[in-house]
């Protein structure tokens with residue numbers, strides 16, 4: 001069995017560190033990638049860590065993740081809008097964990113609905129970058 005975890009990040013997450021730091025903090029996506037690589041290694045896994053601002057590319061990355069052992073997904077704003085992403089997730093049989101840096105339920109009502117959650121084994125939100133490493137721990141236990 002493959003020992004790779006796919007970690008996908010959606011639109012605007014490339015701007016972490018400079019984008020709305022009061023909500024998202026000062027760390028960068030590269031900081032999150034390093035923490036994820038280290039956490040995965042500790043569990044005997046490697047990671048395929050990706051970010052895209054494009055919905056179709058996110059769909060393609062999701063389709064490709066079928067080759068990996070599990071998927072961690074922070075789909076950014078596409079979480080709340082993308083039926084195409086929902087359908088792509090539906091085609092997977094690997095476990096999916098949904099992650100958000102912020103607590104989407106403590107924010108605007110349009111963030112309260114997720115097209116990822118019905119297909120996820122678990123959801124972690126509001127814990128900042130720690131959510132990613134917690135998701136790795138959960139996913140490696142599930143696999």
Ligand code: DQA
Pocket residue numbers: 011012013074075076077078079099100101102103104111
């Ligand atoms: C986010 C929450 C989304 O509502 C938002 O559109 C993002 C980031 C988070 O990680 O908190 O881009 O997914």
